[in-house]
Amino acid sequence: MDWFTAYMLPVIYAVTMIVVVMSIAGYSVLAERKVSGWIQHRTGPNRTALPIIGAIPVLGPFLTRLGLFQPLADGLKFLFKEDITPGHVRRGYFIAAPIIAIVPALTTMVVLPFGQYTDAEGVVHPLVLANIDIGILFILAVSSLGVYGIVLAGWSANSKYPFLGGIRSSAQMVSYELAMGLSILPVFMWAAVPEPGNLNGLSLFGVVQVQQGFWLAMWQPVSALIFLVAVFAETNRLPFDMAESETDLVGGFHTEYGSFKFGLFFVAEYAHIVIGSAVFVVLFLGGWNFLPFIPAPWPDGMVGAVMSVLWFLLKIFFFIFFFIWVRWTLPRFRYDQVMTLGWKVLLPLAVANLIFNTLLIALRDTL
């Protein structure tokens, strides 16, 4: 049995986690299409039907109208399309690029807490695959690796539009990484208050625990704003989708990609969104805590754990919706505007915010 707990259980947990995140990513695509449809007075996908489930009276047509089977069809399409590798690409890197793009997106979730479990003795445990002290550092480190996939894709495709897309993407990632990192420092400075017994450090679970009263979005609005913008930029979402920008670069870095390889990029983007949403919820929206100043009504034990997870998911869903909502509201920035915003606005702002909070903490400590 030790063997099972030591090796098999983590694997099962990991696979479950991947399945959940990937399904959310898949259904984010559906959500994207549905929401964009509604915003434009359309209906979105409402035709794909499964043979047996779709035939159930009332429920079947309802699910079909919602387009719930559409991600399945999309996924199958990616799988079964002819996989063309153009002759002029650098083959090894070309094939490696989509894998490099999706691996960081899936890796970051290892340290992501998604609920809490209060055991019989009243001790609160995080629900997380690996509860490490430097969670946020891990996330920042790994997620910035994602840019290598895009840069490699742009370069190895060996044609001009992907190349431009790759360049834009790397420049953008580097620019916003800075502001992002700086913006969350005050959060952890407040969260890791040097009090006796507080060993939170850079632990994400600790950050959530701190937010039982105030949510950090209320406490650190500037940080939240900078982080929010940076997350949009890091995930290459509108209004920052410089790397794709289908109007001027056709498809940007993935112009030369098709079928399953393109599918990997596609899923990676949505996985990034899911993870980005989760991180934002953890850092600024109180994680699985119920509402500001209202103690979590979750009971102890398994039921409470499930409820906390569901509440956490609900917040993530809202945030995914927010991502989509912004995409269908704002137009794309020009490339120079993206750079200006990153370097001349967000970075100074983040630095100023950091200094201000440092002074504030120093002042509090001296008093």
Next chain:
Amino acid sequence: MAKTKVLERKPLSLAERTYLPQIVTGLKTTLVNMLRPSVTLQYPEERPVIPENYRGVPTLVKDPNGREKCVSCQLCEFVCPPKAIRITPGEIADDADTAHVEKAPKEFDINMLRCIYCGLCEEVCPEEAIFLQDVFSVSGYSREEMINNKQKLYELGGTLPDRHRKWDKKKAAELQGAAHH
């Protein structure tokens, strides 16, 4: 030369320069629109309402007597900008009921791969025999299939009312008019 008036732009306020209020306004707009009903027509289950003067697939029509109205004058063939129409004229047999019309198309082909739905054929037709009616969706597996022959054109066209009854009047006149001889 008209005098150019340079308008001073109002400087942006601080709130405007952050863009944030504008973004919020934009989000509000899209949210409101999202809650409105969709205008999508679920084709092919739901069909659009075709207006009376719609220019769909060109068809040949018969008059209420079942006589084919086309007399193969070939004006449509002449006027057709993409040369989609091809007519082989023919003669109506002397013993036929409509012998007084003398002329009818032997073959009448409209190549729907060429047709641009301009409606000039309908406009030019002196016999009101060709109409662009309400069929708007055509498809086929081969080029040959996309050429509507005479039989297909009459199937599509059906019978339309005839306001003039020119040939009926002509026949009546021919039957009783030779009285002076």
Next chain:
Amino acid sequence: MSETKQLETVTVNVDGVEHAFPKGMNLVDAVASIGSEIPHYCYHPKLSVVGNCRMCLIEMGMPMRDRATGEALLDADGKPKIGWMPKPAIGCATTVAPGMHVKTNSPLVRDCRNGVMEFLLINHPLDCPICDQAGECRLQEFATDYGRGYSRYTEAKNVKPKRTRIGPRVMLDDERCILCSRCIRFSKEIANDDVLGFIDRGSYSTLTCFPGKQLENNYSLNTVDICPVGALTSTDFRFKMRVWFLKQVDSICTESSVGANTEVWSREGKIYRVTPRRNDEVNDTWMTDSGRALYQLAEAENRLLRYAVDGQPSSFEAAIAASLDALKGRRLGIVASAHASLEEQFLLKRIVEVTRARVFMAYHQGEGDGILLSEDRSPNLRGALLTGLIDSLPAVDLSALDQALTAGELDSLLVIHEDLSALGVSADNLAKTKVVFAGTHSNATSEAAQVVLPTLTVFERAGSFVNQNFRAQRFKSAVPGPQGIASDLTLLETLAALVVGETPTHPDVNTVWQSLSVANPVFAGLDYNGLGSMGVALEPGPLAELPFVETRNLKYNPR
């Protein structure tokens, strides 16, 4: 028409501008010659004037003269005073006269035309969609140019006979007839077959044939041409194609040595009809019905469409190689054709020279009608004489060839167009000889030939013919030939060049004419384009004294 005899001209003022016209010219023609128009239906330059359509009404006046002194009266500006006639006059019955003043577009004239058009259209059936004349109909043209644009007539229209067959080739629709009587005058004056007339004079005037007669002479289709409206239509062309789709190309009729000028009307490579083209030196504006029907030969069942060697289809190159085998180093006879063009005969002459072949030719003859069908039933016999292919008139048949074959004097034959069996060569003789046949249609000779070289018809190739009056006239290619068939010129040039081992060129009529104009002084200074649409009269010299078979006809006067 010699240059020395100065034409006497008269000066006429047409719409305020002075013009000089030859004396005696009809006013309608005179105005047409300056690019203006007096609309007319019944007038035809080659027929007598009747003046019954009243469409050509114009205002006319002469300079006034003092009755007492005969002095010209001048107006305030010092110009001659014009005495305008109080009522309009018909232009077709007016001959140009010195000092005459004419208004062809005054308000009164426009009113007159408008009124005439309205009367003509009162009983006209709205048949245009089913009328073959539509597109070349004077009634349509003048209704657009001079008509009022709408009808005020609300009463019932007259009913007259429609769809009447008045002859084997002509249909009559009396409702469309405007009673111009052109057809009646043509039958009487030109065709000498007086069969048409009007009956039921008045509102019900009707064109009809005389009892027991039909319009069946060989010129009946000319009535269709001159009918300004759709009353007379051709049975053959009936409902075949609208005229506005047809392309017209100048050609020459090959029926007889008259060489009537024609227009070939075709659409997308298919010929629909042949009509005469006006040439006052050759055929005026007429041609025979039988000549018009010749276009059907281009799509005849027995048309030769493949090169063949020993009855098996072959390529052009293989057929040429097989022909050379027959031509080279043998005792060769060449049967030339008077249906070949001048250019082809010239190239054939080259082959004759290099192979030292004996040339045979047949003189195709038939009964002439004294009008536009001559006794010589080939279009280019005189061309064969001029190119030197033959030096005297040939015999009616090819019995000389038959004798030579019987005597074993010839090994092989190159036959152009002719059917030897029909011209007196026995089948036995044909069978024992190597025959290369170049022609358009299959016949007994092509069946017996070892090599068959298909050629193009007159409608598919370009060239020139020399007619009964030694007039060189050109014809152009109206439609493309059947796929894969080389032109006659290319064929003959290839043979001529390969026989002597040269590299064949690709000749066209212009390059052949360059050699032709050098070879015979008769053609000096001429080229294909220089022949023009009307042709050029040649000076044949002593050749004209040969006893040609033609007797007097419309434009031929034997010496």
